[in-house]
Amino acid sequence: MKKGVALGLAVISVILWTWPASAEYKAGMRLASALPMDHPYMVGAQKFADLIKERTGGRITIKLYPSNQLGKGEREMTEGIQQGAIDLLVSSTGPLGGFSPSINILDFPFLFRDFDHVDLVLDGPIGRRLLDDFEKAHIKALSFWENGFRHLTNSKVAVRKVEDARGLKIRTMENRIHLSAWKDAGLNPTPMAWGEVFTALQQKVIDGQENPVAVFYSSKFWDAGQKYFSITAHVYSPAPLLASKKTFDSMPREDQELFLKTSYETGRFQRKINRDAEEARLKEIAAKGVTIVRQVDRESFKKAMAQTYESFSSQFPKAEIEAIMNAR
Numbered sequence: 001m002k003k004g005v006a007l008g009l010a011v012i013s014v015i016l017w018t019w020p021a022s023a024e025y026k027a028g029m030r031l032a033s034a035l036p037m038d039h040p041y042m043v044g045a046q047k048f049a050d051l052i053k054e055r056t057g058g059r060i061t062i063k064l065y066p067s068n069q070l071g072k073g074e075r076e077m078t079e080g081i082q083q084g085a086i087d088l089l090v091s092s093t094g095p096l097g098g099f100s101p102s103i104n105i106l107d108f109p110f111l112f113r114d115f116d117h118v119d120l121v122l123d124g125p126i127g128r129r130l131l132d133d134f135e136k137a138h139i140k141a142l143s144f145w146e147n148g149f150r151h152l153t154n155s156k157v158a159v160r161k162v163e164d165a166r167g168l169k170i171r172t173m174e175n176r177i178h179l180s181a182w183k184d185a186g187l188n189p190t191p192m193a194w195g196e197v198f199t200a201l202q203q204k205v206i207d208g209q210e211n212p213v214a215v216f217y218s219s220k221f222w223d224a225g226q227k228y229f230s231i232t233a234h235v236y237s238p239a240p241l242l243a244s245k246k247t248f249d250s251m252p253r254e255d256q257e258l259f260l261k262t263s264y265e266t267g268r269f270q271r272k273i274n275r276d277a278e279e280a281r282l283k284e285i286a287a288k289g290v291t292i293v294r295q296v297d298r299e300s301f302k303k304a305m306a307q308t309y310e311s312f313s314s315q316f317p318k319a320e321i322e323a324i325m326n327a328r
Contacts, residue, residue: 022059022254029062029087029247032070032077034194039218040277041090041239042066044145044270048241051262060255062088073193075174082138084246090239092147094173099137103130103240105316107177109305110298111324112236115275118146121327122238123264131240140248142263145270147212147237148278152230153221153290154208155201159230161297162186162304171197171209178235180311182210185304198224212237214274217281222288229285230293234301241267 031049033041042064049062070086071077075095080086082099097104112118121127122144131141152159152170159165166186172178174191182189190206200206201224208226211219216229241263248256286292309321 022056022252025252025255026059027061027247027251029060030065030070031062031088031090032065032080032086033090034068034074034077034092035066035215036218037064037066039066040214040270040274041145041147043273044266045088045090047269048262048266051266052259055258055262056255068195073195075193078139078242081242081244084244087244087247089242090145091242092173092237092239094175094178094237096240097175099139100130100134100141101315102133104175104177105320105324106130106238107175107235108312108316108321109181109234109308110302111321115271117327118236118238119271121324124327126324126327134240134242135245138245140243140245142241142243142260143267145239145241145267146274147239148214148274149233150210150212150235150237151216152208152210152232152234153216153226153228155204155225155227156207158228158291158293159232160293160295162300165230168207171200171206177308177312181234181305181308184307184311185301201225210234212274213278213281213285217285222285222290226290228291228293229282230296232296232298232301234298234305 031045033039033045035041045064049064052060052062071080073095074091075098077086077089078091078095078099081089093103093106097107112121127144131143134141152165154165154168154170156168157164162185167188169188169190170182171192172182172189174193179189179191192200192206197209198219198221201209201221204225209221210232216226243259248259251259282292
């Protein structure tokens, strides 16, 4: 019996020695983004950092690095996450298909009906599976935050239907589905790293771009000659909070669970502030001289982009698409 007790104590000692207790674990982490501090990405990031610091009693601190400070773009910063050079990243899904192909199913045009539909899918089993798929790329995806529904802007014409936009040269993310959809609609999409967009618009290398309200607002694209903002809502753009698997795996289990819970909680907060601010931002954009085109024939865009689904049917079967579209 004494030998049994001694063996049990030895096993417990090994476990305690090899698994750091939360009270002993301390870390200073870096959280990166391509967007500036006033964008909802970083408002959410600040909330997340504050909650983690508070809930760990200051054992874990997170410093924010907005505006591509830790890389030339989201693709490069995602590589930093993969390699363990960056601890946390809020990124659009645009370049993430190169790391976890399944995430690009969210990039199809007119996939979601509205924000309620978005939340139903992303906070449910489909969303969890898409996040878990990042493990194959040695990335830990914590939760979905958001960029929002994307809209078309340009310097030439008030776009009310797809025919008005044909021939426009617009910047898109480096994303095959987005490129295909815009080509099918008759535009000339040009993939371009985010850091180059403002100058390209200003110098009229491109006519326009497509992004959510918050991005247009924080980037001050009216100063780059963007005169027309059409509410097309053609694609919903989520923003996963990614963690370096190296960083995540080094944490005690209690802290891992805290990160997951706090990330999800912050995601709900971040989505709400993003949505609540949209109308006020549109009014401010209009005050800068930009024409806001609210009456857009979205069906004309939807019909023009329908072929995109067929183009990628071998990668994204119809049943998977319908599971998202028909979610109730």
